[in-house]
Amino acid sequence: MKIYHLSAECYPIAKVGGLADVVGALPKYQNRLGCEAYVVMPWYDRPFIKDHKFENVFDGTVVLKNLQFKFKVLKEKKNSLGFALYLIKIDGLTDRPNVYGYEDAALQYIGFQTIALYWIRESKELPDLVHCHDHHTGLVPFLMNYSSEFEKLRGIPTVTTIHNGQYQGQMGWEMVNYLPNFNLTDGGLLDWDDCINPMAAAVKCANAFTTVSEGYLKELMDDKGAGLEDLYRQESQKAHGIVNGIDTEVWNPETDKYLIENYTSANFVTKKRANKKELCERYKLNEGLPLISFIGRFAAEKGADLLPGIIERAIMERSGDVNFLVLGSGDPAVEQKLWDIHHRFIGNFGLETGYNEPLSHIIYAGSDYLLMPSRVEPCGLNQMYSMRYGTVPIVRKTGGLNDTVPDIDEKDGRGIQFNDADENGAVWAIHKALDFENDTKNSRKLRRSIMKIDFSWEKSAQKYLALYENLKQQR
Numbered sequence: 475m476k477i478y479h480l481s482a483e484c485y486p487i488a489k490v491g492g493l494a495d496v497v498g499a500l501p502k503y504q505n506r507l508g509c510e511a512y513v514v515m516p517w518y519d520r521p522f523i524k525d526h527k528f529e530n531v532f533d534g535t536v537v538l539k540n541l542q543f544k545f546k547v548l549k550e551k552k553n554s555l556g557f558a559l560y561l562i563k564i565d566g567l568t569d570r571p572n573v574y575g576y577e578d579a580a581l582q583y584i585g586f587q588t589i590a591l592y593w594i595r596e597s598k599e600l601p602d603l604v605h606c607h608d609h610h611t612g613l614v615p616f617l618m619n620y621s622s623e624f625e626k627l628r629g630i631p632t633v634t635t636i637h638n639g640q641y642q643g644q645m646g647w648e649m650v651n652y653l654p655n656f657n658l659t660d661g662g663l664l665d666w667d668d669c670i671n672p673m674a675a676a677v678k679c680a681n682a683f684t685t686v687s688e689g690y691l692k693e694l695m696d697d698k699g700a701g702l703e704d705l706y707r708q709e710s711q712k713a714h715g716i717v718n719g720i721d722t723e724v725w726n727p728e729t730d731k732y733l734i735e736n737y738t739s740a741n742f743v744t745k746k747r748a749n750k751k752e753l754c755e756r757y758k759l760n761e762g763l764p765l766i767s768f769i770g771r772f773a774a775e776k777g778a779d780l781l782p783g784i785i786e787r788a789i790m791e792r793s794g795d796v797n798f799l800v801l802g803s804g805d806p807a808v809e810q811k812l813w814d815i816h817h818r819f820i821g822n823f824g825l826e827t828g829y830n831e832p833l834s835h836i837i838y839a840g841s842d843y844l845l846m847p848s849r850v851e852p853c854g855l856n857q858m859y860s861m862r863y864g865t866v867p868i869v870r871k872t873g874g875l876n877d878t879v880p881d882i883d884e885k886d887g888r889g890i891q892f893n894d895a896d897e898n899g900a901v902w903a904i905h906k907a908l909d910f911e912n913d914t915k916n917s918r919k920l921r922r923s924i925m926k927i928d929f930s931w932e933k934s935a936q937k938y939l940a941l942y943e944n945l946k947q948q949r
């Protein structure tokens with residue numbers, strides 16, 4: 475089965491969050507199941523691209539309303555990632571270093587999706603299915619089914635995966651003239667609240683939509699759909715919750731090249747500590763104290779605004795007998811508050827702002843606990859990486875965190891849960907973690923057991939495949 479994954483991010487080419495990790499792993503595992511899975515993404519001015527060889531497979535000029543852009547579709551020559559990778563380079567639209575944050579983002583994604591479909595339309599062998607990820611590719615199911623330019627693609631099944639329903643890519647209706655031709659009577663399919671809403675369009679027009687955990691699917695229909703709750707309920711007959719896996723080849727404490735010392739569940743006690751030592755030296759922390767870390771975007775969804783208050787209270791209430799380390803970037807107000815706290819608690823709190831992939835691996839390995847006070851968490855990968863590295867997650871009971879981290883008081887517990895996304899909830903959970911830490915025998919036993927959990931992609935890749943087969947048969 476030939477599948478095209480369309481996405482704005484893919485690890486290791488361009489990663490901002492979990493979307494990249496998923497799109498960088500799922501196709502590889504699908505190929506092992508006998509599929510032919512490709513990734514198609516925008517070209518960015520990134521080191522991976524400079525370090526790898528590409529060949530031109532398609533080029534031309536695209537006209538978006540009154541604007542013309544030259545483009546190329548470039549294929550990575552060696553398939554070095556375990557799948558064929560195609561990058562769409564649009565001069566003047568994608569030849570930039572960052573993935574997000576440009577004022578003309580709507581135009582960037584319209585250009586990317588239009589060219590991707592031009593190219594797919596011309597391929598010798600059409601795909602069996604097109605799998606779109608998040609709102610950046612949300613117009614594709616509509617265009618394939620309703621644009622006169624893509625009649626050749628009509629009827630090819632499409633799946634949309636919602637990695638993050640908070641971002642929907644809304645744009646004003648004045649953008650409609652930048653889209654490939656379609657009959658305006660079908661325009662309602664693009665609309666939500668008097669805007670063109672690519673996420674809503676994807677849910678309406680794709681043959682199926684999936685969310686990255688079962689729990690998140692329910693939440694999207696209840697109150698976390700950012701205004702699309704009714705739509706998710708209306709379309710629930712084609713909804714599926716499929717939890718993400720993790721790439722156990724990239725995230726393996728036994729072989730991870732970023733770690734100071736590699737380890738397994740059999741020898742983690744001393745070797746995991748070498749990673750903690752490194753972090754404590756770098757951030758002037760006391761190695762003898764429990765280390766609780768946070769890695770992620772400084773965004774309200776992640777509860778990052780709660781971190782300064784949580785850290786301050788926990789350090790004070792434990793009389794300085796706990797250390798924190800935060801790696802992240804995002805909201806400048808949160809960054810500023812964290813720096814303020816950092817200056818007050820030198821010796822107890824290390825802070826690194828910015829994006830740092832190698833450091834994130836050492837933190838997963840060298841921490842004792844990983845804190846995730848998320849308000850919304852569609853799946854969450856951090857908690858799975860942390861468990862694989864023997865680091866106990868402390869999570870708010872929501873979405874994918876609730877699905878993957880049962881509390882230690884429950885059967886087969888894996889971490890510590892708290893109910894409320896506020897300071898009190900998180901500080902309560904931190905006290906529970908620190909009391910548990912004093913029980914050396916059981917905390918080691920837990921670490922050993924969470925390291926052995928199978929979070930690999932195999933099971934979830936099979937679920938996607940079963941869904942694809944089903945859609946293909948309905949065609």
Ligand code: ADP
Pocket residue numbers: 490491492493495638769770771801802803828829830831834853854855856
């Ligand atoms: P989201 O996609 O909502 O940001 P996920 O938990 O799905 O959250 O995925 C986050 C991914 O991004 C993880 O791989 C995490 O390690 C990584 N990450 C987030 N922030 C940083 C950072 N500042 N430096 C390095 N890696 C980061």
